[in-house]
Amino acid sequence: MKLRDVFITEQNCITPIGFDVATNIQNIANGQSGIRLHQNKLLMVTPFYAAMIDDAIVKTAFQKYADSANYTKLEQMMILALLPVIEKLKPIFNQKTALIISTTKGNISALEKLREQHLQKTDLNQLGRVIATFFGFSTVPIIVSNACVSGILAVGIAKRLIQSECYDQVFVVGGDEVSKFVLSGFNSFQAMSDSPCQPYSIHRKGVSLGEASAAVCITADATNATMRIIGDGAINDANHISGPSRTGEGLYRSVERALLESAIDRNELDYINAHGTATSYNDEMEAVAFNRLGIAHVPLNSLKGYYGHTLGASGLLETVIGIQSVLENKLFPSLGFDEMGLSQPLNIIGKNEQKEINYWLKTASGFGGCNTAVVFQKMTS
Amino acid sequence: MIKQATYIKAYCSIQNNKIDLNGTSVFKTGECLFVDFAKAAYRNFELNYPKFFKMDNLSKLAFLAAELLLKNELETDRDIALLLSNKSSSLDTDIKFQESINNQENYFPSPAVFVYTLPNICMGEISIRHNLKSENTFFIFEEFNPGFMSNYTNVLLCTNRAEEVLCGWVEYYKDTYRAFLYIVTTTFGIPHDATTIQTLFNK
Incomplete structure (x- = not known):
């Protein structure tokens, strides 16, 4: 069966280091972390490292469009991410136009009161309705809640x-916020670093959490497309629920499934935008998988050093930044990486580089044993 | 749109202390809490999988339904995708975790509870039990969405991402629960479409 080609045309993100893609890219190029x-x-009772957005800044930005009192911070962030994409494309909202929401915990901070009216706020369907x-x-x-792979899935x-x-x-918008709930949980796993996270480093001590939102438009129409999505796969480890x-x-x-569908040779991959949470097990697992795949030589980074782990937003946010870096033929350093801390080699990007990039891979892995890989091709002219 | 014919091979429903397999009642208990019902079902079907007792209620519910549908599958390396959905995500366990961190004097967050504060963990449990290294996705909808589920199931089957798909609805919140899981294949069974799965769901 002949399947249609699929493209990405527009993208945006709201993060601690910028409320549009250009500002984010400029800050990344300058080595600025959130x-x-x-x-x-x-x-949290003790001080902690995280990449957070000041509530007041979100509110000020949102107030230009609607009364912020009627929306949670996360809803404001997600609407702000999607807004310029919708304004630019002016879509017709018919039965052929879908909205996908990617989140792990949504408005989980509303749970702190444990009262019925607040419990309703935590309903992910309500978050979807507010944005729709x-x-x-x-x-x-369509709400996707598949742990840390949600955004790229x-x-x-x-x-x-x-x-x-x-x-x-299809308009995809992803978002998650830093909450007492998630901080306590990652802390109880002893998975949080007591310094900014250092993916793939021998000195890595765990994750830094972050909050962000991101949005993309995915379409069958190649007009003004920046990327073609040429392969994907999302396969479970069937091994352990929390590791x-x-x-x-x-x-x-x-990755095998995504490459097979893309019909490219793995040696054609120019760049890998990986998950790299800076936990001991995750980063080591990625090194093992990429070596088994024969793609360990491909320049690779994790963007967690800039944004922390933004959970259900991360895969989408990192795709948005990946798209722009590929369009500009730029490879950004994997911030926080110093000395190799893996049992097998990876080609971790250490400094800003210019490189012609055509084919690239985005990956993520998460709790429940889930994994996702997507292969993109840059549209030329 | 994808037009290839697909079929429902088997289906299982769990609600109100009762398990139905392919429309026939296979187990029920008198009125009791879900944990007790789940334990009774586990014993009745001689599941012999001690990890079951560490699971949260959503995972126990999904696991039991999957168990009844997959236990007679004899092949070892089966390519069965998982495609589950519900309304309340993991909110039932989220509340338990929130209670453990709300009080500063009585602050005891447990990693064993936290890991279940994600709805897709129940798919991880099923994958591990049945060694399903396969496609899996968890969706949240206001109510069972037969149109979307049948479309997406057909996408998975017709693009050769899986040989079969274990799909359906698995909802647990404050001791009210419903599981409706079914296996879709390309070979034989009841014709698979949105109307049929809605009808089976409503039974």
């Missing part, structure tokens, strides 16, 4: 839905 030491006893209503989507929002799902002609155009497979089996199979 991770800071925070002392906020409402979130703001813009005027006429289809039911949502891109793969959008691609499949367009390939098979269920929809012509990755030591052989990287699910990631290995996800």
Whole structure:
């Protein structure tokens, strides 16, 4: 069966280092991280490192469009991410236009009160309705909640839905916030670093959490497309619910599947935008999987050193930044990396470089043993 | 749109202390809490999988339904994708975790609880039990969405991402629960379409 081609045309993101893609790219090029030491006893008793966006800055930006009192911070962030994409493309909101929401915990901070009216806020369907209503989507929002792969998995799902002609155009918006809930949880796992996270480094001590939102438009229409999505896979390790497979089996199979569909030779890959959370097990697992795949020589970075781990937003945010860096033929350093801390080699990007990039791979892995890989091709002219 | 014919090979429903397999009641108990019902079902079907007792209620529910559908599958390396959905995500366990961190004097966040504060963990449990190194995705919808589920299942089957798909609805919140899982294949069974799965869901 002949499947349709699928493209990305527009993207945007809201992060601690910028409220548009250009500002984010400029800050990344200057080695600027959003991770800071925070002392906020409402979130955590002890000081912690995280990449957070000041509530007041979100509110000021949002107030230009609607009354911020009627929206949570996360809703404001997600609407702000999607807004310029919608304004530029002016889509027709018919039955062929879908909205995919990617999040792990949504408005989980509303749970702190444990009262019924706040519990309703934590309903992910309500988060979907708020965003769909703001813009005027006429289809039911499709909410993807698949742990830390959600953001990039949502891109793969959008691609499949367009390939098979269920929809012509899909807007994907991802977001998650730093909350007491998530900080306590990662801390209870002893998975949080007591300094800014250092993916792939021998000195890495765990994750730094972050908050962000990101949005892309994925479509069957090649007009003004920046990327073609040429392959994807999302395969489970079937090994452990809270740790990755030591052989990287699910990631290995996800990349294999994505490459097979893309019909490119793996040696044509110019860049890998990996997950790199800076936990001991995750980064080591990636090294094992990429070596098994024969792609360990491909320049690779993790953007967690700039943004921390933004959970359900991360895969989408890193795709947005990846797209822009590929369009500009720039390879950005994997911030926080110093000395190699893996049992097998990876070609970790250490400084700003110019390189012609045509084919690139985005990966993520998460709790529950899930993994996702997507291969992109840059559209030329 | 994808037009290839697909079929429902088997289906399982769990609600109100009762398990139905392919429309026939296979287990029920008197009125009791879900944890007790789940334990009774585990014993009745001689599951012999001690990890079951570490799972949260959403995972236990999904696991039981999957168990009944997959236990007679004899092949070892099966390519069965998982495609599950619900309304409340992991909110039932989220509340338990929130209670453990709300009180500064009584602050005891447990990693064993935290890991279940994601809805897709139940798919991880099923994958591990049945060695399903396969495609898996968890969706959240206001209510069971037969149109979307049947479309996406057909996408997975017709693009050769899986030989079969274990799909459906698995919702657990404050002791109210419903599982409706079914296996879709390209070979034989009840014709698979949105109307049929909605009808089976409503039974």
